[in-house]
Amino acid sequence: MKDQNSDFKIKIIGFIGFGLIGGSIARAIKKVRPDISLYAYDYHPNPPSSGYKEALSDGVLDFVTGNLEEGFPDCDIIFLCAPVLSNISYLPKLKSIIKPSCILTDVGSVKGNIHEAISELGMDEVFVGGHPMTGSEKTGYRNSYALLLENAYYILTPTDKTPKFKLDVLKKLVEDIGSIPIILDPKEHDEITAAISHLPHIIAATLVNLIRESDNSEKMKQLAAGGFKDITRIASSSPMMWQNICLTNAGVINTILDRYIEMLKTASNALSELDEDYLYTMFETAGEFRNSIPNKSAGLINKVYEIYVDIIDETGAIATIATLLANNNISIKNIGIIHNREFQEGVLHIEFYDEQSENDAIDLLSRHNYHVYDR
Ligand SMILES: NC(=O)C1=CN([C@@H]2O[C@H](COP(=O)(O)OP(=O)(O)OC[C@H]3O[C@@H](n4cnc5c(N)ncnc54)[C@H](O)[C@@H]3O)[C@@H](O)[C@H]2O)C=CC1
Ligand SMILES: O=C(O)C(=O)Cc1ccc(O)cc1
Incomplete structure (x- = not known):
């Protein structure tokens, strides 16, 4: 088959969902490829949300519509950047309007569920799954910035039905915006992110709620110091986004959560028995592994x-x-x-x-x- 990569010209890119991640990707693309027109779909156009107005006046977006039939059939690439369940809800509509050459991609934190929906709808030839491994607890276009993507791993999840030239085009765009593409199988993606991202968000939220429920005099809140703040920063993340992630990767998250609960029980036993060796080794091994994670490179932990x-x-x-x-x-x-x-x-x-x-x-x-x- 002829490699269509060389013929593929990106003229228009569309965004559905335009907050922290959509906004940051759009800013990064505008910086390196100002020749590409960027369109966004405003799903609540009356009155228009402030993020879209700001992005138009910043020159980041060229066109905003409340109707997907306007502009989106012309898009060469479409990024789905809404919460994961919302992204899936757009697939049937998109199937009926996009051109066959369009590359449909998403940035969702869970990959298995969208791949399943894509297969059921017979959209495998247009879709390349994606997930930038960077972000923050902040939301919305006003917190977006182009450098968010720089030096970050950007996971792509092609399947054996993904046209090679579509993967190549997306990979090149990911590199152009400064990210590092990395290919993973959707199932492996969901297992890894359940452990290093989804479970930590559950731990942070439950820990904060434990303090919230225990803090009758508000002294805990007043005295909460660096350690508590470090481990709970992500508890300030978008509840809608994390509810959607938990609902779509529940089984995989539960597997690792059960193992974590077992480790907590072992720690609790060690405390009851004043097991000096266990307690020392628990902190020592954790510290050694934590210190071996590079702080300032593209990694699983947000670079600082x-x-x-x-x-x-x-x-x-x-x-x-x-x-x-x-x-x-x-x-x-x-x-x-x-x-x-x-x-x-x-x-x-x-x-x-x-x-x-x-x-x-x-x-x-x-x-x-x-x-x-x-x-
Ligand atoms: N926040 C993070 O650090 C990261 C998030 N992601 C993924 O990126 C996606 C977007 O997250 P953020 O940009 O962080 O969230 P955000 O809250 O900043 O932006 C989401 C945007 O989607 C819009 N939206 C909500 N429901 C919608 C719907 N039904 N139709 C169209 N738009 C809708 C919201 O108005 C908002 O503008 C999520 O799927 C998330 O899993 C991926 C990597 C990192
Ligand atoms: O703020 C942080 O450290 C994060 O964990 C950001 C993040 C959130 C969701 C993702 O799918 C990837 C990265």
Whole structure:
């Protein structure tokens, strides 16, 4: 069969669901391929949601419609970027309107269920499953940014029915936006993500709810320190998105959750028996494995470019540093003072969008006699 890759020109890309991930992908595409027109479907067009209006005025989107029959039949690629159950609900409609050459892809955190629906609908020749392994607990277009995709693994889940040229086109686009494509079988994808992403979100949510239910005097909330915040950041994620993920990968998540409950029971027994060896080894082995996970590379854990700077905790201290960084064209993603026992005085935590900015900031602030920690 002729390789159709060389003939395939991407002129229009459509988005259904346009929040953190859809918005970030659109921004990244606009940056590297400004020649491609980007369309989005606003499923609640009256009144139009603010994200779509903003994206039009930012020049990220070229066209927004409340009717899929407008523009979407012309799309060369369509990204499904809504919660996983909503993505599936669009398949029958899309089947009737897209052109045969269209590449339909999704960014959903679960792959088995959408692949099943695609097969049932006989849409295998248009679909290439996808899942960028990057994101955050934040939602919506206003939190999206192009660099979110940079250096992130981007899983693609072709099957034996996926046309090779469609996989190649999508792979190339994923590389163009700075991500690292990685091919996985949908079933293996769901087993891996159940362990490293879905289970941690359940653990974070239940742990926060445990404290919520126990904290009668609100003292726990007041004193909750770095460790609790580190392990529960993801409890602030979108409830709708995570409800959909749990509903569509329930069996696989339960398998790993049951094993985790067994480990908790073993830890509980070790506590009852004051089993010194077990307790020591539990923390030692976990620490060794955790330390072996690269912090600043594309990985299963969201990459973080952050520094800590000693400051005197007084008005104006943040502004001085923020101005210094801005004057040197270093963009800040997040900034805030941290108070905990690990740091004696106030310490300023600054997060950047990329490694280069982090390195430039360390250099700059050190030259201005700030004490900078890079953990
Ligand atoms: N948040 C994250 O870190 C990651 C999320 N994902 C996947 O990306 C997808 C989108 O998640 P986010 O962008 O984070 O969420 P988000 O909440 O920021 O964006 C979702 C968008 O979908 C829209 N939406 C909701 N129901 C819809 C429907 N029926 N039809 C059309 N649009 C609808 C919402 O209005 C919103 O704009 C989900 O499938 C999620 O599993 C994948 C990787 C990372
Ligand atoms: O915020 C975090 O660390 C995440 O875990 C983000 C995330 C959420 C869902 C995904 O499918 C992939 C990544």
